Amino acid sequence: MSKLLVIGGAGYIGCHMVNQLLKAGHDLVVLDDLSTGFENAIVEDDIRLVIGDVGDRRLLDSLFSDEKFDGVLHFASLIQVGESVVEPARYYRSNVAKTLTLLEAMVEHDVGPLIFSSTAAVFGEPEYSPIDEAHPQVPINPYGASKYMVERMLEDFDRAYGLKSVALRYFNAAGADPEGHIGERHDPETHLIPLALHAVLGARPPLKVFGRDYPTKDGTCIRDYIHVTDLAEAHLRALEYLWAGNPTTRFNLGNGNGFSVQAVLDAVERVTGQPVPYEDAPRRAGDPANLVADSRAAKSILGWNPRYADIDTIVAHAWAWEQKRVKLT
Numbered sequence: 001m002s003k004l005l006v007i008g009g010a011g012y013i014g015c016h017m018v019n020q021l022l023k024a025g026h027d028l029v030v031l032d033d034l035s036t037g038f039e040n041a042i043v044e045d046d047i048r049l050v051i052g053d054v055g056d057r058r059l060l061d062s063l064f065s066d067e068k069f070d071g072v073l074h075f076a077s078l079i080q081v082g083e084s085v086v087e088p089a090r091y092y093r094s095n096v097a098k099t100l101t102l103l104e105a106m107v108e109h110d111v112g113p114l115i116f117s118s119t120a121a122v123f124g125e126p127e128y129s130p131i132d133e134a135h136p137q138v139p140i141n142p143y144g145a146s147k148y149m150v151e152r153m154l155e156d157f158d159r160a161y162g163l164k165s166v167a168l169r170y171f172n173a174a175g176a177d178p179e180g181h182i183g184e185r186h187d188p189e190t191h192l193i194p195l196a197l198h199a200v201l202g203a204r205p206p207l208k209v210f211g212r213d214y215p216t217k218d219g220t221c222i223r224d225y226i227h228v229t230d231l232a233e234a235h236l237r238a239l240e241y242l243w244a245g246n247p248t249t250r251f252n253l254g255n256g257n258g259f260s261v262q263a264v265l266d267a268v269e270r271v272t273g274q275p276v277p278y279e280d281a282p283r284r285a286g287d288p289a290n291l292v293a294d295s296r297a298a299k300s301i302l303g304w305n306p307r308y309a310d311i312d313t314i315v316a317h318a319w320a321w322e323q324k325r326v327k328l329t
């Protein structure tokens with residue numbers, strides 16, 4: 001059993017990670033400021049939740065003095081691309097400066113290794129597809145740039161101070177815990193699958209399809225949707241990889257299958273048995289036409305094998321969660 005610090009563990013991906021780490025028998029402390037997360041997303045008993053900011057150096061010093069951690073998983077970040085263009089200062093402060101504070105504290109207290117939540121947005125407009133780890137990194141918005149900067153810091157911190165890390169670049173995180181206890185809860189919600197499900201439930205106005213004039217088969221944008229449980233599994237594998245003494249690196253995480261916005265709406269109709277109310281809308285600024293991962297490195301090096309690659313399964317798990325949420329409210 002290892003002792004782990006999960007930062008941002010009350011958020012969407014973090015709470016699925018907490019669930020999986022507990023199932024794997026690890027001992028956890030969650031640090032979260034609850035700015036976008038939910039205390040009741042941590043459904044398990046006996047977890048120490050520290051409510052605080054990852055940029056609070058005194059808090060980190062006391063946490064790292066109190067407990068001896070075998071690793072840190074860092075999910076805490078601002079995550080909205082559009083907002084990052086309008087408020088870059090907040091994004092660089094939150095995602096870069098606060099992460100730097102964390103890295104400094106980890107080095108000083110000799111804590112490691114680190115698993116960092118990165119994103120496909122570090123690549124910008126793709127030059128080829130599927131996107132592998134060698135693809136040039138030219139982020140086109142402050143959100144992607146902030147994650148790219150942290151990736152660079154991680155390389156430098158390894159070289160200079162020996163801090164070992166893996167940056168995991170998620171493509172489109174989707175779905176929910178197959179057992180139905182937890183799921184996606186962003187406020188405001190900006191992601192396609194929950195918005196389409198909310199439109200089916202009548203909880204929101206019709207979904208806006210952002211652009212039908214992309215150079216794709218049906219004119220809508222293509223993305224690689226990866227189940228949140230499979231993402232969590234990759235973190236466990238990445239921890240084991242680092243504990244085995246392997247070097248600092250980064251991996252792209254997706255299924256390698258692209259689904260257009262229209263194909264996702266078709267899947268939502270198949271799963272819910274109801275049409276998705278939608279209207280066509282102009283393109284959303286900053287959306288690349290096609291983002292699909294080449295995850296062969298994660299598969300061969302980490303032994304990662306996504307279990308829920310089927311888009312209907314991903315949507316079905318999200319649908320089960322959304323129906324439960326509606327009953328809860």
Ligand SMILES: NC(=O)c1ccc[n+]([C@@H]2O[C@H](COP(=O)([O-])OP(=O)(O)OC[C@H]3O[C@@H](n4cnc5c(N)ncnc54)[C@H](O)[C@@H]3O)[C@@H](O)[C@H]2O)c1
Nearest residue numbers: 008010011012013033034035036037053054076077117173
């Ligand atoms: N959702 C996706 O599709 C996606 C895709 C690629 C990468 N990511 C990355 O995955 C990570 C998690 O994303 P998510 O969708 O779960 O987001 P989320 O907003 O649901 O979770 C983030 C969590 O971090 C906490 N947090 C934010 N700032 C904090 C701070 N300063 N101190 C302490 N806690 C703080 C929030 O309260 C929240 O619980 C992020 O780093 C994001 O950039 C997400």
Ligand SMILES: O=c1ccn([C@@H]2O[C@H](COP(=O)(O)OP(=O)(O)O[C@H]3O[C@H](CO)[C@@H](O)[C@H](O)[C@H]3O)[C@@H](O)[C@H]2O)c(=O)[nH]1
Nearest residue numbers: 119120121171172190191192195208209210221261284287
């Ligand atoms: O109301 C909506 C919402 C989304 N879309 C489209 O659906 C696709 C997926 O959009 P969304 O679910 O918002 O995800 P992305 O914008 O692809 O971004 C996600 O995936 C990125 C990596 O691929 C991460 O960096 C981001 O954090 C994460 O939000 C895009 O083509 C959008 O244009 C719509 O047409 N209508």
